[in-house]
Amino acid sequence: MPALRVISLGAGVQSTAMALMAAHGEIGPMPDCAIFADTGWEPRAVYRHLEWLRSGALPFPVRTVSNGDIRMSLTSDKPGRYAAVPFFLRFGNGEKGMARRQCTHEYKLKPLWWAYRELLGKGRKQRIEKGAVEVWIGISTDEAMRMKPAHATWMVNRWPLIERRMSRWDCLQWLRRHGYPEPPKSSCIGCPFHNDKHWRDMRDNQPDEWADAVYVDAMIRSGGTQFNAKIRGEQFMHASLEPLDQVDLSTAEDHGQLNLFNNECEGMCGV
Numbered sequence: 001m002p003a004l005r006v007i008s009l010g011a012g013v014q015s016t017a018m019a020l021m022a023a024h025g026e027i028g029p030m031p032d033c034a035i036f037a038d039t040g041w042e043p044r045a046v047y048r049h050l051e052w053l054r055s056g057a058l059p060f061p062v063r064t065v066s067n068g069d070i071r072m073s074l075t076s077d078k079p080g081r082y083a084a085v086p087f088f089l090r091f092g093n094g095e096k097g098m099a100r101r102q103c104t105h106e107y108k109l110k111p112l113w114w115a116y117r118e119l120l121g122k123g124r125k126q127r128i129e130k131g132a133v134e135v136w137i138g139i140s141t142d143e144a145m146r147m148k149p150a151h152a153t154w155m156v157n158r159w160p161l162i163e164r165r166m167s168r169w170d171c172l173q174w175l176r177r178h179g180y181p182e183p184p185k186s187s188c189i190g191c192p193f194h195n196d197k198h199w200r201d202m203r204d205n206q207p208d209e210w211a212d213a214v215y216v217d218a219m220i221r222s223g224g225t226q227f228n229a230k231i232r233g234e235q236f237m238h239a240s241l242e243p244l245d246q247v248d249l250s251t252a253e254d255h256g257q258l259n260l261f262n263n264e265c266e267g268m269c270g271v
């Protein structure tokens with residue numbers, strides 16, 4: 001028996017459906033809590049959705065943990081902790097590339113691991129018994145390739161949606177059937193994994209978030225921030241290697257922007 005059973009809450013469709021299914025007794029045993037790792041740069045709709053989950057929708061606590069503010073680290077001139085975001089790169093010789101992805105590990109995984117330790121009453125270096133924490137991860141059948149074993153023996157990952165053979169669409173149907181609102185797309189405002197539809201929605205419906213993404217997109221090229229100093233090449237949020245506000249998002253088709261995860265960054269995406 002694990003000493004702790006937690007939901008790794010990305011606050012998007014799959015993890016929300018999973019948490020609510022637990023609340024309905026459809027997945028068990030009941031988790032002790034759900035934990036959301038906040039990068040500090042989520043859209044407002046995600047924070048509202050978290051508030052809603054906290055306000056009685058779930059019978060267990062919804063905690064938020066954080067290991068800093070990713071936007072701040074991207075725009076700050078002060079030396080400090082640095083985690084690369086997988087922005088698209090153009091090198092001096094014209095070649096293209098992609099920066100390393102350290103952000104998920106730094107802002108999503110680490111604070112979750114620390115929170116599990118804290119809930120067990122263990123320090124950051126203390127030994128923990130094998131299998132002490134069962135972590136529920138909201139991966140659906142259409143993303144099964146993202147399933148990975150836990151990084152340490154004291155954690156055991158579990159994928160309840162896979163156990164129930166549920167796809168993302170099944171999760172949406174389940175939420176609709178039970179009269180729940182559709183969860184927003186959960187990921188950093190300036191995440192380079194957004195596809196064109198996501199950028200278009202942001203530009204047309206959340207102009208202040210779009211303006212912020214455009215601002216930070218310019219910042220990651222302008223040099224001067226401690227972040228830029230460590231990156232070789234020019235960085236772009238969009239795969240077209242154009243400034244975000246100059247990308248042609250008018251067509252219905254995507255530019256082939258990567259979409260490695262369904263708008264959630266719960267720590268499984270390629271780390």
Ligand code: SF4
Pocket residue numbers: 039070085086101103104107108187188190191192193264265269
């Ligand atoms: S949502 Fe994107 S930018 Fe944010 S931590 Fe995850 S991979 Fe990095």
